[in-house]
Amino acid sequence: MRVTSVIRAVVLLLTLLGTWFLMQTYFQHSWRAISLRSWLGASKKPSSEKLPRHKCGNQKSCPQNYFAFKIISGAANVVGPSICFEDLVLMSSVKNNIGRGLNIALVNGTTGKLLKTDAFDMYSGDVTKLQTFLQGIKRGTLVLTASYDDAATKMNAKVRAYFTELGSSHVGTLGFRDNWVFLGAKGLMNKSPFEKHIKNDKETNKYEGWPELLEMEGCAPRKMD
Known part of the structure; x- marks a missing residue:
């Protein structure tokens, strides 16, 4: 029983660690993607209007x-x-x-x-x-x-x-x-x-x-x- 409990605890710990790792990777990647798009959007200069030709x-x-x-x-x-x-x-x-x-x-x-x-x-x-x-x-x-x-x-x-x-x-x-x-x-x-x-x-x-x-x-x- 004691061995089984230990194994279950290890499996649970590994599952939690794996889930945490996946979530961390996903959200970090998403945050970077969103931040990059936001940054590009914010830094992108508005298209210059054509100056009138006289x-x-x-x-x-x-x-x-x-x-x-x-x-x-x-x-x-x-x-x-x-x-x-x-x-x-x-x-x-x-x-x-x-x-x-x-x-x-x-x-x-x-x-x-x-x-x-x-x-x-x-x-x-x-x-x-x-x-x-x-x-x-x-x-x-x-x-x-x-x-x-x-x-x-x-x-x-x-x-x-x-x-x-x-x-x-x-x-x-x-x-x-x-x-x-x-x-x-x-x-x-x-x-x-x-x-x-x-x-x-x-x-x-x-x-x-x-x-x-x-x-x-x-x-x-x-x-x-």
């Missing part, structure tokens, strides 16, 4: 009755300029409608409709062609301009006067291989706020013989008073 890739959107634009000058004589207006690329290397010198896009200042694009090689005799082009611009037309390589070698006083009438403040001092981006309008009463100019200076040039490219974006009112 017209022409600009940093901000334009209010109603304003046109979004971005003008980028050429980089040295390697990378061509680009002109974007209301999310439409009007001139670029991809469109194959740019050239060294001055690249100009004309847009209706009321509707935003593209009227014309042209490139003028200022190394050659395009200055006469440019004069005729500028002289024919109608009142209320937006004029978007980007330089590439060199825009001033053969730019004469008459061409500079035309751009001054369009609202330019820097065309008078535009020199050899300077970079220049500009948005003006025919009939503008004041100087345009949309213009950037950087001099060709061997001390500060980013590229050998050329300054860094210029990039300008903004919102042009439908009627530039």
Whole structure:
């Protein structure tokens, strides 16, 4: 009897130990699994919402009755300029409608409709062609301009006067291989706020013989008073 009791006690003890071991293993594993899932759930960053894309890739959107634009000058004589207006690329290397010198896009200042694009090689005799082009611009037309390589070698006083009438403040001092981006309008009463100019200076040039490219974006009112 005494031996049987001992055996029963041992069996009971082993059963209890086995049950305890199983429970401990199961709950510990479950706790780890739950804790891992909880931890992952808690630490998982919420999926970032897509940032709104503005017209022409600009940093901000334009209010109603304003046109979004971005003008980028050429980089040295390697990378061509680009002109974007209301999310439409009007001139670029991809469109194959740019050239060294001055690249100009004309847009209706009321509707935003593209009227014309042209490139003028200022190394050659395009200055006469440019004069005729500028002289024919109608009142209320937006004029978007980007330089590439060199825009001033053969730019004469008459061409500079035309751009001054369009609202330019820097065309008078535009020199050899300077970079220049500009948005003006025919009939503008004041100087345009949309213009950037950087001099060709061997001390500060980013590229050998050329300054860094210029990039300008903004919102042009439908009627530039």
